[in-house]
Amino acid sequence: MNVAILQLCVDPRLNHELIRIQVGQQLARRYLRADRVVLVNEIGGNLSASFASALDLFRRQDAQIILCGVLHHDDCLAETHGLQRPIEETAARIQNLLKERHIECPVETGRIYTETNYVRWTSAASSETSSR
Numbered sequence: 001m002n003v004a005i006l007q008l009c010v011d012p013r014l015n016h017e018l019i020r021i022q023v024g025q026q027l028a029r030r031y032l033r034a035d036r037v038v039l040v041n042e043i044g045g046n047l048s049a050s051f052a053s054a055l056d057l058f059r060r061q062d063a064q065i066i067l068c069g070v071l072h073h074d075d076c077l078a079e080t081h082g083l084q085r086p087i088e089e090t091a092a093r094i095q096n097l098l099k100e101r102h103i104e105c106p107v108e109t110g111r112i113y114t115e116t117n118y119v120r121w122t123s124a125a126s127s128e129t130s131s132r
Contacts, residue, residue, distance in 0.1 A: 001035045001064070002063070003063045004066055004067040005054050007040055007069070008039055008045045009045045009072070009076055009084075011114070019112065022118075034067070043078040045084065051094070055098075055101060056101075068105055069106075069109060070094060072110075073111065074111065075115075091109050107123070108123045
């Protein structure tokens with residue numbers, strides 16, 4: 001089983017189904033396909049314990065982690081109150097977590113437009129694939 005895991009904010013305005021579809025499209029740009037796209041939540045899209053728990057659960061099921069990432073969104077209440085960590089910091093923490101668990105996969109970043117739930121990928125790897 002192939003799995004993608006992304007960290008995003010707890011904001012109820014974020015439509016997980018629309019975001020999952022766009023993650024699937026991003027995977028397709030990399031010629032990958034996930035059987036499951038797992039979205040875990042924490043205020044501001046900060047790295048959560050549930051992200052690490054999801055990694056561990058799917059590894060126990062012998063799943064292949066094919067993509068991880070973090071998505072921030074505009075109009076974020078956590079950001080307004082100074083509770084959101086920089087996206088680059090969260091992405092680096094995810095990379096460190098993957099390294100500790102001996103998992104090799106790309107780590108994507110992006111921004112979600114809250115009103116439409118449109119994801120604009122911002123990571124360097126996605127820039128390369130979208131320009132092909």
